[in-house]
Amino acid sequence: MSITQKVLFFLLTITLHTNPSFSATETFVFGGCSKLKYAPGSPYENNVNSILTSLVNSAMLTSFNNFTIQGSTQQDTIYGLFQCRGDLNNGDCARCVARAVSQVGTLCVDSCGGALQLEGCFIKYDNATFLGVEDKTVVVSKCGPLIGYDSDALTRRDAVLGFLGASSSDGSYRPYRVGGSGNIQAVAQCVGDLSPSECQDCLSDAIGRLKTNCGAAAWGDLFLAKCYARYSEGGSHSHGDKDNNSNDNEIEKTLAILIGLIAAVALLIVFLSFLRKVCEKGKDGK
């Protein structure tokens, strides 16, 4: 390899390795706010700010936590929690929760409660208590395009989902579950305030609905209020959410700029080595 090739290779390796995981955890999935509003500048507002701050700080240390901020009255008492996807390390969990908190801040201005799900984490706060309450309300049910699975692939998909939904014989607590077969991948996650049996019940429900609703679709998402199950085929899990796309566009732009820069550097190196050769020839000639 010439120096030029080495430089190009090195830069390309860096760009290809630093980009994808970022969008995977901080992509927007859903968000919602309670209709009730609090008066701006009220003690309630301080309590919302302190519960959101608690979430961000705690996410640096653990993947789940719940909080209660006592208000002067029952109406001003706020409950909150966050749950990171089970495979995230503390750094990624904290970044995800910080992003979710900043997004809920713009989405739910002056709302008494809010909830937001990014790919890698979920946050929720409200003055009506929801901690430790199993809630199987359907929040998101989306399916990809039908791709006419052959019966083998469909069997594999159902086997993977069956594996994720299976209760462990010892009733142990498994809030995060992943599985795959061939090019089918699936993931399931409970919010950590559920008991082992509630988590199992919630996931059985989510997985059952996912199978019925999405049939032979390339991917499927089923988010209930306290757990979710998702699968995708061949890593083609592009959902076409607005935020999702703008994120991807940003990354594409960054990549385009980087590749442009790399090309410029490469050209400069080629030009310089050309100049050097010309100079050397000039010297030799004297």
Ligand SMILES: *[C@@H]1O[C@H](CO)[C@@H](O)[C@H](O)[C@H]1NC(C)=O
């Ligand atoms: C959740 O909150 C309860 C009280 O509200 C507390 O006892 C419990 O320790 C909290 N759970 C975690 C994991 O911090």
Ligand SMILES: *[C@@H]1O[C@H](CO)[C@@H](O)[C@H](O)[C@H]1NC(C)=O
């Ligand atoms: C939450 O706060 C709002 C506004 O102060 C109030 O109207 C509502 O009753 C409160 N909800 C509960 C469960 O206390």
